[in-house]
Amino acid sequence: MPSERRPPLALTLAAAAGLVFLLAPIALIFLYAFSSEEKSFQWPPPGFTVKWIGVTLHRPDVWQALGLSLKVAAISTVVALVLGTLTAAAVSRSRFFGREAISLLVILPIALPGIITGISLRSAFALLDVPFSTWTIVLGHATFCIVIVYNNAVARFRRTSGALIDAAMDLGADGLQTFRMVILPNIATALLAGGMLAFALSFDEVIVTTFTAGNQTTLPIWMLEELVRPRQRPVTNVVAMAVVIVTILPILAAYYLTRDGAQTAGSDK
């Protein structure tokens, strides 16, 4: 509901204060990454150095955790893309028994507190005698990543007229050609945006992961250990900064992709 009038001063101030509240702590992360202080969180930092970036780059535990997180996020995203798109297509293209139940089922893992999902999955794995592995983490992540892809895809399917599919078939395209030449190009940007957001969500997840990882260390679990039992604060500072940078990029890309289609990308994390 854009309008041309000037905003009231009080509104401008409140909105600006809100922005400062939202952004200042993240800005602080960047400053502390270059602080020369090693033992405490002293403000203002007594001096600045880039030495800790080098130290961090030579820490194998950080690299291992990063590698595992990237692997898990990549696989979870692919799983979420396939399942989320299939479900969205079924729910938005046809009416069938249990359709409402499925759309509720998909939001359940994010509507319920993560700890419940975590504990449930852990007991399910125990019950089915599944040993902890990368795949148990992936299954946990895919569970709540599906909804991200699903929401983006459903929104796009709703905007894509069913007549387009009819039209393609009418003109002689078989099922596969219709999918490749009409359906996929129409939902591609929504899937890409959903996939990137799912990737970011999985990359960052810690609550469910603590229950499904066993003794494997993803990057968030590494961070959690550092928060509870700090070993080398400056390294944590640098890792924190790196994580922020890594998450900004997909967000900006997702914004760019769904800009024309308005609200689909992040409104439904």
Place this chain on the structure above:
Amino acid sequence: MTDAVTFRGVSRHFGDVRAVDRVDLAIRDGEFFAMLGPSGSGKTTCLRLIAGFEQPTAGEIEIFGTSARGVPPYLRNVNTVFQNYALFPHMNVRDNVAFGLRVRGMGRRERHAAAEEALALVELSGFGARRAGELSGGQRQRVALARALINRPRVVLLDEPLGALDLKLREQMQEELRALQARLGLTFVLVTHDQDEALSLADRVAVFAEGRIRQLGTPAQIYRRPASRFVADFVGSSNVIPAEVAGIGAPGQWASLRPEDIRLDPAGQAARVTGRFFHGRVTKLTLELRGQRLSALIPAQQAAPEAGAEVRIAWSPEHLHLLEAEA
């Protein structure tokens, strides 16, 4: 000669709803056929049955003598101009038009040339590089037409093709459609709820209601000799009056009388004018005659009585048409 499309006892039910109910129909090769009816009368479902988007619940459809049972839309040599056109938004005009050739594996250069030719046919030469979103309603309509014609289908289906256009454009497109059909000699099947459109374009018209064909005939037959009250009511706003008032048939029967066939006549029956509406070429009067409401159209050059006036009206007996009892 084989008929283009044949329906034999075709029904399509959606749960308890009988969208199409035991329809028999033969559309001739090369004719312009219209399916006319209110929304929900089954005409669009019939079109979708021919295109292959729906399969009949019962009965048999043949296209040029070949059974269409179980044949998916993409194996039918039948193309559709969709309501609201359904142009692919991620393609430009040329790729939209060439789509049918592309899925059949024609090379890029060849199909682009063919698309240009098809665009010329609908007077849109040079629009190939534009996006569908940049076109006006009338231009989109032409693109949709070119896209449906490029495959050289045996039957062209048109689903309310002019519904989204304004009046002037609609009349122009009607002329063009008619000319195009005559030139190509293809079988056109038009679905519409607009009686003027059906009557002015088609060689033959089928009037649908509640999943069945109520009357099938030439436009003149449908207009002049409606078979039932429903057809008389729906096709042009005819007066439907009891036989006693009309002066023909037996009590309990009904007759139709066109508003333009009622004239002011000092020797006629007494009626009261309840309203007068100026329509340009004609003036429409609403009348009350022995408790019956009638409407009459009076040519503009004739002086029309004001509301509340007592007038005398008459009609020639040959304009009365006795209706069959409702099924």
Place this chain on the structure above:
Amino acid sequence: MSTEAPAIFAPRPGLLPRLADRLLRRPRMFVFLMVLPITLWLGIVYVGALIALLIQSFFSIDEFSGMVVREFTLKTYGELLRPANLDILLRTVVMAGAVTLAAAVMAFPIAYFAARYARGIWKALFYVGVMLPLWSSYLVKVYAWKLVLAKEGILNWIFAKLHLTWALDAFLGLPVIGGNSLSVSYAGTFLVFLYIWLPYMIMPLQAALVRVPPGLIEAAADLGAHPGQSFRMIILPLALPGMVAGSIFTFSLTLGDYIVPQIIGNSRLFLGQAVYLQHGTAGNIPLAAAFTVVPIVVMGLYLWGARRMGAFDAL
């Protein structure tokens, strides 16, 4: 010219097109196959696991052996009502409620400004301002607040520079919400929760506000409403579904979180921590399960109410 072409073409060769063709001719089968994987995973494994967990809450633990007794009992639920456990529940629900309310109040001006007035560079700034904290790593955000709230950190420094340290001390001296320092007080926990979940309130609220046509506000003004009235009678009711949608996140996420109070806060437990401890260290799975029933029931009621208010359309 058209007479030589057949009216119906022969089926296409190839295994894959034929398979796709088969599927398309059986739409029910097709839909069934599309929803099969999600039904198997979410409907059977996930929901099954949830139900298995709930069933465990009706078991109890043998106090001597520490073994789970697999017999139906309400004893574990009785345990939930012990003062210590009841405290945990109450503390968590009050915190979740407070965070939700504060988030709604704080989110409104941001969302309203972004939806109605932000243009060009400001629009991008608001986007980044909301999306960056939303998508930044959860732990990085908690960590950032550890930096902010530390004794030697920036917040204390600002108060000192403004000569307001006395005010902060007085605030920390307050009962319940205060403490030795911000990082070990409920006030600190509250601030971090608010920070972390605030974007989840802004997003749906902004989505709802963007959909309010400006014509409505003009219509209200035209009919004689002054700005306060159009806000109360037009904008607020239309924004409410968005706010309720946002509150689903803020409330649910606070309810189940066990990491924030563990890092910023005093040693009093929140629900998530209690579940974590009972499940892990204490090994009392029935009690952990009984604890998880509380947020499930609370969220169930909440979602039911939200659905009736049309919040799901604003997601």
